[in-house]
Amino acid sequence: MSAETKEREPLFSAKNMKLVTKPLNMDNPITVQVLGICSALAVTAKLKPAIVMSISVMVVLAVSNVVVSLLRNGIPQRIRIIVQLVVIATMVILVDQVLKAFVYDISKQLSVFVGLIITNCILMGRLEAFAMGNKPWPAFLDGIGNALGYGLILVIIAFFRELLGSGTLFDYHVIPQAFYDFGYKNNGLMILPPMALITVGVIIWIQRNRNRDLIEK
Amino acid sequence: MKALRKFIDKQKPHFQKGGKFHWLESTFDGFETFLFVPNTVTTKGAHIRDSIDMKRTMIVVVLATLPALIFGMWNVGYQHFLSLGETTDFWQNIGYGALKVVPIIVVSYAVGLGIEFYFAQIKGHEINEGYLVTGMLIPLIVPPDIPLWILAVAVAFAVIFGKEVFGGTGMNVVNPALVARAFLFFAYPGDMSGDKVWIAEKADTFSGATPLGNALVGNFNHFHSFSDMFMGFIPGSVGETSTLMILIGAVILLYTGIASWRVMVSVFAGGLVMGLLFNWWGANEYMELPAYYHLVMGGFAFGAVFMATDPVTSAQTARGKYIYGFLVGVMAVLIRVFNPAYPEGMMLAILLMNVFAPLIDHYVIESNIKKRLKRLKVAVNS
Numbered sequence: 001m002s003a004e005t006k007e008r009e010p011l012f013s014a015k016n017m018k019l020v021t022k023p024l025n026m027d028n029p030i031t032v033q034v035l036g037i038c039s040a041l042a043v044t045a046k047l048k049p050a051i052v053m054s055i056s057v058m059v060v061l062a063v064s065n066v067v068v069s070l071l072r073n074g075i076p077q078r079i080r081i082i083v084q085l086v087v088i089a090t091m092v093i094l095v096d097q098v099l100k101a102f103v104y105d106i107s108k109q110l111s112v113f114v115g116l117i118i119t120n121c122i123l124m125g126r127l128e129a130f131a132m133g134n135k136p137w138p139a140f141l142d143g144i145g146n147a148l149g150y151g152l153i154l155v156i157i158a159f160f161r162e163l164l165g166s167g168t169l170f171d172y173h174v175i176p177q178a179f180y181d182f183g184y185k186n187n188g189l190m191i192l193p194p195m196a197l198i199t200v201g202v203i204i205w206i207q208r209n210r211n212r213d214l215i216e217k
Numbered sequence: 218m219k220a221l222r223k224f225i226d227k228q229k230p231h232f233q234k235g236g237k238f239h240w241l242e243s244t245f246d247g248f249e250t251f252l253f254v255p256n257t258v259t260t261k262g263a264h265i266r267d268s269i270d271m272k273r274t275m276i277v278v279v280l281a282t283l284p285a286l287i288f289g290m291w292n293v294g295y296q297h298f299l300s301l302g303e304t305t306d307f308w309q310n311i312g313y314g315a316l317k318v319v320p321i322i323v324v325s326y327a328v329g330l331g332i333e334f335y336f337a338q339i340k341g342h343e344i345n346e347g348y349l350v351t352g353m354l355i356p357l358i359v360p361p362d363i364p365l366w367i368l369a370v371a372v373a374f375a376v377i378f379g380k381e382v383f384g385g386t387g388m389n390v391v392n393p394a395l396v397a398r399a400f401l402f403f404a405y406p407g408d409m410s411g412d413k414v415w416i417a418e419k420a421d422t423f424s425g426a427t428p429l430g431n432a433l434v435g436n437f438n439h440f441h442s443f444s445d446m447f448m449g450f451i452p453g454s455v456g457e458t459s460t461l462m463i464l465i466g467a468v469i470l471l472y473t474g475i476a477s478w479r480v481m482v483s484v485f486a487g488g489l490v491m492g493l494l495f496n497w498w499g500a501n502e503y504m505e506l507p508a509y510y511h512l513v514m515g516g517f518a519f520g521a522v523f524m525a526t527d528p529v530t531s532a533q534t535a536r537g538k539y540i541y542g543f544l545v546g547v548m549a550v551l552i553r554v555f556n557p558a559y560p561e562g563m564m565l566a567i568l569l570m571n572v573f574a575p576l577i578d579h580y581v582i583e584s585n586i587k588k589r590l591k592r593l594k595v596a597v598n599s
Binding site: 188190 | 370378
């Protein structure tokens with residue numbers, strides 16, 4: 001096949017854009033693929049750490065997807081997991097250091113969970129399922145898309161947990177004092193991890209109700 | 218009665234398919250079967266049926282809770298006036314108690330049944346009767362001063378996440394009434410624990426600590442006497458204080474055969490054995506507390522009679538029931554004595570064992586199968 005007949009696919013073709021939009025809803029890493037639940041429970045008590053966590057995951061996932069995709073033809077099948085882990089670990093350490101340097105407070109709140117991005121199932125899942133078999137650009141988009149889908153759920157959970165649990169959003173008090181004077185109280189259970197799981201459950205419930213074809217037979 | 222029957226029959230077509238209120242079919246059916254035994258007849262095969270069905274079963278349980286409820290109302294008033302230092306007669310006490318407790322019952326039923334009706338309607342099911350009991354148990358296990366909106370939130374949470382997501386009555390893994398209480402306990406600890414909440418509108422100078430609260434902080438000097446705790450003249454949740462009244466309920470449940478005596482007896486046995494074990498160990502003053510005290514303090518008796526025996530969430534096999542009940546008793550006392558954050562262990566013990574009940578059943582059945590196989594082999598070989 002000559003170079004003229006084979007047209008290059010445009011960077012933002014419909015197929016490529018699907019890689020970004022699909023994980024937001026129909027192929028969401030948390031609610032549909034059920035990956036990365038653990039960190040969704042751990043860092044969503046407040047909005048700020050949830051957003052920082054999402055950005056960190058996005059950087060790590062996008063870059064390691066590209067790197068692994070570039071290496072994919074040179075990686076021996078039998079040691080591919082080790083190679084993937086080396087790539088992820090390098091990225092995680094870089095991100096962790098950047099967070100410590102620039103947003104120390106939040107880095108302290110996130111504590112071990114940034115380090116634990118290494119074990120976040122979304123990363124291994126996407127590297128194995130996508131980056132190992134696709135070119136760098138689609139792999140990059142896939143990384144961005146999945147991290148966005150992950151971040152979207154994290155932000156939704158964190159929004160409700162912070163609003164109902166602490167009465168704040170981004171640490172600003174949004175529930176007026178008059179409510180408290182009337183006897184309103186913050187819900188202490190929302191701060192505890194079980195409520196994050198239940199919130200994920202409710203999101204899954206609503207999502208499957210709206211997209212009937214997601215319901216497992 | 219006949220006039221009522223006629224009236225219902227006349228209204229029926231409106232609510233069936235094609236009628237103008239057909240979207241309320243489940244609701245109508247719920248009310249009709251509440252008033253009359255349904256006339257559904259089995260057409261195929263032989264069935265032995267007696268007159269008891271789900272609604273009748275549930276009503277008996279509600280009746281069994283009435284002694285505890287009425288005593289609870291009286292005690293709410295009694296404790297309130299005691300803390301103020303006033304002497305009052307029976308009717309003043311019960312009047313004050315009713316003012317506190319009746320709104321709790323109304324909110325519990327209104328919110329819970331509202332959600333039940335809603336779910337039945339959108340699913341097109343008949344209305345589940347299970348909430349009749351849950352709605353009665355919830356007011357009995359909350360403090361008398363519980364803010365009503367908080368109670369409403371807890372009831373909604375319990376019915377939706379404790380029951381409906383699993384598929385409604387009969388499918389739930391954990392006891393919905395206890396889910397409501399656990400929700401209150403963890404979400405609004407200020408209204409569910411401590412020394413302040415157990416007496417309605419208590420005077421500030423009066424110590425409102427329950428026996429469990431006192432025991433936990435090692436305050437054994439002004440401890441309530443055993444007879445006070447047995448009769449129920451102590452602060453606490455509405456229906457849990459009087460072991461005597463709960464035992465009357467237990468007699469009703471056992472006589473009608475609705476609750477399992479295996480569970481009840483083994484819960485008390487478990488608590489007693491664990492208490493005796495602590496007596497023997499005796500490392501601190503709480504451990505030296507006589508073992509039988511544990512059975513009348515806090516919600517132990519109430520949990521044993523009304524919560525642990527829930528036929529849906531307890532173990533189903535006969536041997537499983539002994540294991541399940543015994544472990545509930547053991548865990549409850551264990552949590553009380555060892556965990557400084559939770560003065561009352563009964564709620565957590567029952568919830569924990571609810572989760573384990575299917576596993577217990579599984580192993581009981583497995584071992585039974587193994588035993589029978591062995592017997593078969595012996596029979597074949599000989």
